[in-house]
Amino acid sequence: MKTPLSVLVIFVLIMLLIFWAARTVNWVWLNPKRIERCLRKQGFNGNPYRLLYGDTKEIGSMIKAANSKPIKLSDDILPRVLPFQLHLIKTYGEKSFYWVGPVAKVLIMDPELIREILTKNVIFKKPIPNPLAKFLVAGLAGYEDEKWAKHRKIVTPAFYVEKLKNMLPKMYFCCNEMIRKWETLLAEKSCLELDVQPHFDDLTSDVISRTTFGNCHAQGRKIFKLQKEQAELTGQVLKSVYIPGWSFLPTKRNKRMKKINNELQALFLDIIMERERVMKLGKDDDDNLLSMLLKSNAREIQEQGKKHGLSTGEVIEECKTFYFAGQESTSNLLVWTMVLLSMHPHWQVHAREEILRVFGNNKPDYDGLNRLKIFLLNAGNDDFVRSSEVVSTIYNILKDHLRRNKTRRNEFSSRCIPHVTYNPTAS
Numbered sequence: 001m002k003t004p005l006s007v008l009v010i011f012v013l014i015m016l017l018i019f020w021a022a023r024t025v026n027w028v029w030l031n032p033k034r035i036e037r038c039l040r041k042q043g044f045n046g047n048p049y050r051l052l053y054g055d056t057k058e059i060g061s062m063i064k065a066a067n068s069k070p071i072k073l074s075d076d077i078l079p080r081v082l083p084f085q086l087h088l089i090k091t092y093g094e095k096s097f098y099w100v101g102p103v104a105k106v107l108i109m110d111p112e113l114i115r116e117i118l119t120k121n122v123i124f125k126k127p128i129p130n131p132l133a134k135f136l137v138a139g140l141a142g143y144e145d146e147k148w149a150k151h152r153k154i155v156t157p158a159f160y161v162e163k164l165k166n167m168l169p170k171m172y173f174c175c176n177e178m179i180r181k182w183e184t185l186l187a188e189k190s191c192l193e194l195d196v197q198p199h200f201d202d203l204t205s206d207v208i209s210r211t212t213f214g215n216c217h218a219q220g221r222k223i224f225k226l227q228k229e230q231a232e233l234t235g236q237v238l239k240s241v242y243i244p245g246w247s248f249l250p251t252k253r254n255k256r257m258k259k260i261n262n263e264l265q266a267l268f269l270d271i272i273m274e275r276e277r278v279m280k281l282g283k284d285d286d287d288n289l290l291s292m293l294l295k296s297n298a299r300e301i302q303e304q305g306k307k308h309g310l311s312t313g314e315v316i317e318e319c320k321t322f323y324f325a326g327q328e329s330t331s332n333l334l335v336w337t338m339v340l341l342s343m344h345p346h347w348q349v350h351a352r353e354e355i356l357r358v359f360g361n362n363k364p365d366y367d368g369l370n371r372l373k374i375f376l377l378n379a380g381n382d383d384f385v386r387s388s389e390v391v392s393t394i395y396n397i398l399k400d401h402l403r404r405n406k407t408r409r410n411e412f413s414s415r416c417i418p419h420v421t422y423n424p425t426a427s
Contacts, residue, residue, distance in 0.1 A: 027244070028052050032102045044106060045092035047099065054099025056241055059084045073343060101241035121145075131247040132254065135261040136227070136234040139314075139321030154300050154310055155318060158292035165366045166287045170210045172363060178203045197335050204330040212322050213271055214288035220323075223267055227324055230260045268316040289322055350374050 032049045039046070047055055062083040071080055078086050085107060088096045094109035108114050117124045125144060134142070140151045157163070178199055186192050209220025233253055247254060275290055293315065301309035310318070341348050351374045358368050 028102050032099070032104065035104050039097050039104065039106065044095045044097050046088065046097040046104075049099055049102070049104075052101060053241060054101050054103070055084070056100060056239075059098075059100075060239070062087065073339065103242075130237055130242050132237045132257055133234050135257050136230050137317070137321050137324045139317040141321060141325070150308065151310065151314070151318065154296050155293060157296045158289045163292055167211045168364070168366055168369075170287075171207050174203055174206045174210065177206070196338055197331070200331040200334045201327075204327050204334070207330075208323055208326050210288070212289045212319065214275070214291065219267055219271055223264060223323060224327065226260050226264050226267075227320070227327070230257065230264070231324070231328070233257050233260075264320065265316060268319050269312065272312065272315060272319075290319060293318060347374065 028051060032054075036046075036049050047058075066080050066083040071077075084098065088098055088107065089109075094107070097104050097106045099105070108117065121144070126142065129142065140148065140155055143151055181199070182194065185194065205221060205224040209224065213220045233256060236253065237257075271290065272294070275294060279291065279294065297310045297315065341351070354372060354374050358371050362368075
């Protein structure tokens with residue numbers, strides 16, 4: 001007797017349903033409880049696992065409560081930035097854990113254990129990110145083992161100090177443009193209170209666009225706007241509980257993130273193709289990160305073979321990493337520098353005196369920047385790769401103000417550079 005096809009189909013569907021149900025139960029309950037037991041046996045403490053949400057609701061409510069209260073600049077920043085983690089340490093001690101959905105997060109406070117985790121990358125792998133987070137950045141920072149080594153080998157030559165020196169004039173130009181805008185605003189009023197955050201956002205975007213893409217900096221500004229929106233959407237994604245397969249659903253946010261990613265891919269591809277065309281003609285000036293990356297990649301392919309080089313898609317991801325890693329962090333550091341200068345006016349005096357002593361009326365150069373000691377906090381060669389743009393930009397701004405205002409310092413309000421103050425009540 002033959003079994004009807006419909007019965008076979010139903011049987012297969014039932015088996016798939018049972019398999020899916022078992023996987024789901026394991027994901028939302030059995031595996032988290034098993035991990036919790038293991039952590040407690042090893043001496044870690046934390047809240048008991050709660051189905052699906054874990055501690056996310058409590059984390060969200062504490063962050064909301066912390067952000068609703070104003071703080072002074074002299075206050076401890078930890079309760080504001082990491083209120084839940086601070087509460088966790090006070091409640092359970094330094095060896096504690098918490099839950100982001102069904103995923104356990106362990107707090108590591110022991111320096112020796114931290115060193116072991118960071119050095120034994122074969123054992124301790126980077127956490128698997130939300131698939132939607134890869135739309136924001138998925139370059140060198142997200143790779144492991146051989147792939148990380150390959151990308152790092154090709155990317156590193158673009159950040160040699162000798163190469164970065166050539167980018168200083170572009171940074172200086174961008175700073176001058178911002179200062180001219182400030183002077184225009186100041187010319188309209190005898191005293192001006194200025195929100196510098198948007199200006200520094202534009203400054204760092206312009207610097208990265210010019211140093212990364214060279215003459216294609218106009219397209220770089222478009223990339224900045226798209227990356228900024230993508231970062232905001234990614235932040236929303238990371239604050240929610242990750243459900244496998246959710247990224248495939250055509251929600252409004254998912255569709256927007258995918259659309260932005262497609263637009264970014266197209267913009268980067270156009271820039272790369274144009275840069276490759278210029279390189280073939282021998283007209284490339286080799287003063288931007290993209291050109292240096294492409295040349296390093298071409299050299300690696302020629303010497304080691306195509307499989308040792310980067311594909312166009314991988315080059316695009318590295319460009320996204322260049323852009324995202326430096327823009328917001330640099331802007332925030334500049335703002336914080338201005339706040340600290342405003343809080344401590346005597347350091348403004350020291351900085352002016354040093355800059356005038358080192359540069360006089362000359363434009364800042366690399367060697368001179370290295371002789372500045374007031375704000376250059378012992379940055380070593382490894383740190384310089386990440387901070388050279390920050391340091392140069394900070395000093396270009398200060399130097400430009402000093403050069404322009406050396407003979408007419410009294411014309412400026414106490415709220416304006418070269419003497420700046422911070423208004424904590426300003427919104």
